[in-house]
Amino acid sequence: MQANLYPWHQELWQNWQHLLGQDRLHHAVLLSAPKGSGKLALAATLAKTILCKNGVTEPCGVCHSCQLFDADTHPDFHWLKPEAEGKQLGVDAVRAGNKYAWETSQLGGERVILVQNADSMGEAAANALLKTLEEPPASCHFILLCESMDSMLPTVVSRCNKWKPKLPEEAVVKRWVESGLFDSVPLQVIRINRGAPLAAKAFIENGNVGKHEALLSAFVSFVSTQQGLFTLTDLLAKAQRDGLNWLSFLLLDVMKTQQGSQEAIVHCDSTAQLNAISKAVNPSKITSQLMALNKLKAELARHTGLNSELLLSRWLSGFNE
Ligand SMILES: [Zn+2]
DSSP, rough: OOOOOOOOGHHHHHHHHHHTTOOOSSSSEEEOOTTTHHHHHHHHHHHHHOOOSSSSOOOOOSHHHHHHHHHTTTTTTEEOSSSTTTTTTHHHHHHHHHHHHHOOOTTTSSSSEETTTTGHHHHHHHHHHHHHHHHHOEEEEEEEEOOOOGGSSSSHHHHHHHEEEOOOOOHHHHHHHHHTTSOOOOHHHHHHTTTTTHHHHHHTTTHHHHHHHHHHHHHHHHHHHHHOOHHHHHHHHHHHHHHHHHHHHHHHHHHHHHHOOTTTSSTTTTHHHHHHHHHHSSSHHHHHHHHHHHHHHHHHHHOSSSOHHHHHHHHHHHHGO
16 A cells, blocks of 8 residues: 655644654544545555654654555554445454454554545444444554545544545646646546546546546537437446436536526536537426436445446436426
8 A cells, every 4th residue: 555645635644743743643543535535645654654663753664564564564554445446344344353453463563454435334334343442452543534424423433533634726636637647637627526636637547538528529419409319328328427427517517507607617618518508408407307317326326236228318318308
């Protein structure tokens, strides 16, 4: 796991360094930040520092512990995460973590247990973790990561020291992504990714700009001519959850355009498309289709194995009714 400090984490890191220097850092740290903002790299920096044999407020990078950490083979570092992206963090993983918590340190020092996606724990897993957080073993540190504390068991949250780093302004994020890619980046890419720098960078690196553009133009053509349902369904099915999120943003933007508002428009670089959709579809249809889309998204996220193409084409047909 790579320990790395992004510029927008500097302030929070200095707070942690201050606490580490006075040996006052809480045994359970809860870090809440959006997806794609680099919180895992920040958590890794903290874990590496706690485990380091030389440094107190930053890892020395050369001791045995730092070397083991960099090689992902540190015996006193345990990383709990869901088996696959989008899945729950299971009770078995948390129980294994609890077991580590009570073991003695193999290097005769501190131990760190990192809980990734702590907001995806089910109730059994959260209760299992809670027991250990309530009676923390000596020299054992917990770092919990989540995207939102709202979906966590309040009793777990209350046992932790909570931190929520602020994301930089979107102009700063845009410059950061551009300097990493040596290329200019449309502002709407930053907004589609909710201002999360790493997510915006990955969006471009994964070729999503092209996919997003293709989806947008197929959608405009579909609502303007009532043709091309199959092409659009296919594009949407291939883009999966991302595609549905892009369309949610798009319909909300169309709604604002129809109301004459420019405020917080996500697709700020696609004015021509927004205007075309605004003309082709009446406002009440936009509202009802946006509501239906949000329902469909929730349904597809809850149940795997649904015939998503059928549901998507049924939803799209709603524009023609
Ligand atoms: Zn070290």
